[in-house]
Amino acid sequence: MARIYRNLQKIGGSLVxxxxxxxxxxxxxxxxxxxxxxxxxxxxxxxxxTMEQESETIEDEIxxxxxxxxxxxxxxxxxxxxxxxxxxxxRTIDKAVKRLIRTYxxxxxxxxxxxxxxxxxxxxxxxxxxxxxxxxxQRLLYLVANMFEDLKxxxxxxxxDNFEQLKNFYFILVIHIRTYLRTGVYISSNSxxxxxxxxxxxxxxxxxxxxxxxxxxxxxxxxxxxxxEYYEEIRQYFNEVMDAILQNSDELAFNVWVKKDRLFQxxxxxLQNLEYEDKExxxxxxxxxxxxxxxxAFI
Numbered sequence: 001m002a003r004i005y006r007n008l009q010k011i012g013g014s015l016v017x018x019x020x021x022x023x024x025x026x027x028x029x030x031x032x033x034x035x036x037x038x039x040x041x042x043x044x045x046x047x048x049x050t051m052e053q054e055s056e057t058i059e060d061e062i063x064x065x066x067x068x069x070x071x072x073x074x075x076x077x078x079x080x081x082x083x084x085x086x087x088x089x090x091r092t093i094d095k096a097v098k099r100l101i102r103t104y105x106x107x108x109x110x111x112x113x114x115x116x117x118x119x120x121x122x123x124x125x126x127x128x129x130x131x132x133x134x135x136x137x138q139r140l141l142y143l144v145a146n147m148f149e150d151l152k153x154x155x156x157x158x159x160x161d162n163f164e165q166l167k168n169f170y171f172i173l174v175i176h177i178r179t180y181l182r183t184g185v186y187i188s189s190n191s192x193x194x195x196x197x198x199x200x201x202x203x204x205x206x207x208x209x210x211x212x213x214x215x216x217x218x219x220x221x222x223x224x225x226x227x228x229e230y231y232e233e234i235r236q237y238f239n240e241v242m243d244a245i246l247q248n249s250d251e252l253a254f255n256v257w258v259k260k261d262r263l264f265q266x267x268x269x270x271l272q273n274l275e276y277e278d279k280e281x282x283x284x285x286x287x288x289x290x291x292x293x294x295x296x297a298f299i
Contacts, residue, residue: 066093087121109168136173140208141242148235204298207291230270253299260293
């Protein structure tokens, strides 16, 4: 990456610096062009050309038609960062469509129907901008850790509650990241975000959801001690990748990365002389181990 040095100049009461001509020309910037300036925690500045700022700015409210695609349109708008969506119809909105809208809105975090008539429904999202993305990642990690424990203890109602919370917090994280990537503006008070970090968070959190979905398919045979012991090994393996990201430790992440091969070797021993259903359970647990290794690459 090229590094260019400039001397600060004083104009009026401000310090200014000229931008590289080649860079401004490559983005077709001129006097009056809008740019974004990001102040990072390490004191560096990142200058972002916002060439399509007006078209990319998220409006406070958007209106969509109550047609056959209304649920898909509603979800797209909310996930893109809209805080208010109005659904309208020239005729009375079908009762079945209204029920469907209510069902999906109830599954969205911090989102409520604030007004409803025969031909209009207004949906608003409250408060998600106040939650920093790192806190969301931390919440997702603890929810999945709880799900490992719930499955082990056969606490299936608690498992379902944690799974539903996981989906809700994942939706909030998606809103954060998509809004940032569309606008170049981070929507919490933390300023350390970059496009690369945003994508790392997105892929890391996707792995968490995938692990949760695999856990949802597993039922442990409590009579098979070696299977339970292997499950406990993978639960501990998850705790290790959790520690790596919470401590932001490259060393711990590397240890997670190299450990997977040993765990797979152990799985091959466990698989011997198992019934079909138990073998399938071990294979699912192995998939979780692979995803944990993948997660370590994003730390």
